Amino acid sequence: MKDDDKPSSAEVATKFKQYLFPSNATYYGDALAIESASGIRVRDYDGREYLDFFGGILTISVGHAHPKVNAAAIAQLRRLGHVSTLYPTLALAELAEKLVRLVPGKLERAFFCTSGTEADETAVALAQVHTGRQEIVALRHGSSGRSMLGQSLTGHSKYRVVPSQVAAVKHAHAPYCYRCPFGLRFPSCELRCADDIEELIQTTTTGVIAGFIAEPILGVGGVITPPPGWLKRATDIVKRYGGVFICDEVQTGFGRTGSMWGVDGEGVDPDIVTMAKGIANGFPISAVVTTTAIASAWQGGNIATFGGNPVSCAAASATIDVLREEGLVENAASTGAHLKGGLEALKRRHATIGDVRGRGLMLGLELVRDEPAGDRTPAVDATLRVLEETKKRGLLVGRGGLYGNVVRVAPPLVATRRDVDDALTILEASFAAIGAVGSSAG
Ligand SMILES: Cc1ncc(COP(=O)(O)O)c(C=O)c1O
Structure with missing residues (x-):
């Protein structure tokens, strides 16, 4: 222990490693234990400060400890902490109204749970009971969480711990232009990966499906950003084969991509939208929003004990207000464009940076071996070294991609140009440092 009785970062990390599941992933050779945070900065137990460009895995939308969000949560907690959805609360009813007005298209009903996994699971069940069918098309490289169905929907072997997968899930090719599954290039590819969904349905399902779940940008997959027109083409096919479109806005929602929803501008109206992460600035809450017809198809009992917790609902309502009042969606677009320019x-x-992609403040750098020039072999060691070098210089970024070779850059939406310039300076020094110690790629 140090003089002030606060534990050191190493002591906290050691206790964490001792008592949590060994599978509980942490970043860095020496896990970073965080003690406090405000705005875009976090501090460890040793008093070191870091610029947070991963924002609690994209949950911290309006900045750590935002006074308005915290005040709303504390006021609600003083009044009423929890009663469950058996008893309507104003915090919950008001948030439902806000979300219904905010989502794209004409969706009228909300259901609350506590994680992205639960929201996706609920959405798939809804699609199945609404259509009376079972089969679901998901995307390779996509991510839907940790439950059995969540693992089955997720297109990454790494996140599947149990081999028996849910048979009704079929995986379509991802719109991964940098590693095109057909070896083509956009636009001359004419969206072959979207068209392939038709053959997937014709050859691997009964020929009619319950639905299609897709993220507008595949975050965990390494910020895979579909080319223009892909989502429209894909969802048109899905509709022709009787499926509903579940838009997974768990990462992309609430201004992250520079518009309120990742799906904005795609010319597509989702039938069901799932959301979590940035909804309440870190408070645990998720939601499913859909039409009355689809919501009404759920005829059995339906309750999530912690769903719609009033404290989380109050935090979510305040987060949405702050996004608007502080112009943070617009900021994500403009500051995000500045950041993307810097990354390019x-x-x-x-x-070693093979590709820069993403929109708004949801960006990624895919690192490749580039030896010989143009070699796209994933540079996993280089990615790990970039994380260590940026941490050393006071910047936190994330990692993703099937191969673990994508640096994810996604600060809270309050990031300023100055913050971005500071982060870019650190990234520059970090890439220079890994270059200097040799370019051995993993
Ligand atoms: C797009 C997407 N959907 C669902 C989930 C699962 O969310 P949670 O971890 O809150 O269960 C994730 C998690 O990263 C995600 O990225």
Whole structure:
């Protein structure tokens, strides 16, 4: 223990490692234990400060400890902490109304749970009871969480611990242009990966499906950003084969991509939208929003004990207000464009950066071996080293992608140009440092 009786970062990390499941992933060789945070900065137990460009895995939308969100949550907690949805509360009813007005298209009903996994699970069950069918098309490289169905929907072997998968899930190719599954290039590919969904349905299902679940940008998959027109083409096919479209906005929602929803501008109206992460600035809550017809198809009992917790609902309502009042969606677009420009400039100087992608403040850098020039072998070691080097210099970024070779850059939406320039300076120094110690790629 240090003088002030606070544990050191190492002591907290040691206790964590001792008592949590060994599978509980942490970043960095020496896990970073965080003690406090405000705005875009976090501090560890040793008093070191970091610029947080991963925002609690994209949950911290309006900045750590935002006074308005915290005040709303504390006021609600003083009044009423929890009663469950058996008893309507104003915090819950008001949030439902806000969400119904906020979502794209004409969706009228909300259901609350506590994680993205539960929201996706609920949405798939709804699609199945509404259509009376079972089969669901999901995406390779997509992510839907940790439950048995969540693991089955998720298109990453790494996140599947149990081999018996839910048979009704069929995985379509992801719109992964940098590693096109058909070896083609956009636009001359004419969206072959979207068209392939038709053959997937014709060859691997009964020929009619319950639905299609897709993220507008595949976050865990490494910020895979579909080309223009892909989502419309894919969802048109899905509709022709009787499926509903479940838009997974768990990562992309609430301004993250520079518009309120990741699906905005795609010319597609989802039948069901799932949301979590950024909804309440870190408070645990998720939601499913859909039409009355689809919601009414759930005829059995339906309750999530912690769903619609009033404290989380109050935090979510306040987060939505702050997004609007502080113009943070617009900021995500403009500051995000500035950040993306900086990352593209970085790519021109560092050959290991093979691709820069994403929108708004949801960006990724895919690192490749580039030896010989143009080699796209995933550079996993280089990615791990970039994380260590950025941490050393006071910047936190994330990691993703099937191969673990994508640096994810996603600060809270309050990030300023100055924050971005500071982060870019650190990234530049970090890439220079890994270059200097050799370019051995993993
Ligand atoms: C797009 C998407 N959907 C669902 C989930 C599962 O969310 P949770 O971890 O809150 O259960 C994740 C998690 O990262 C996600 O990225």
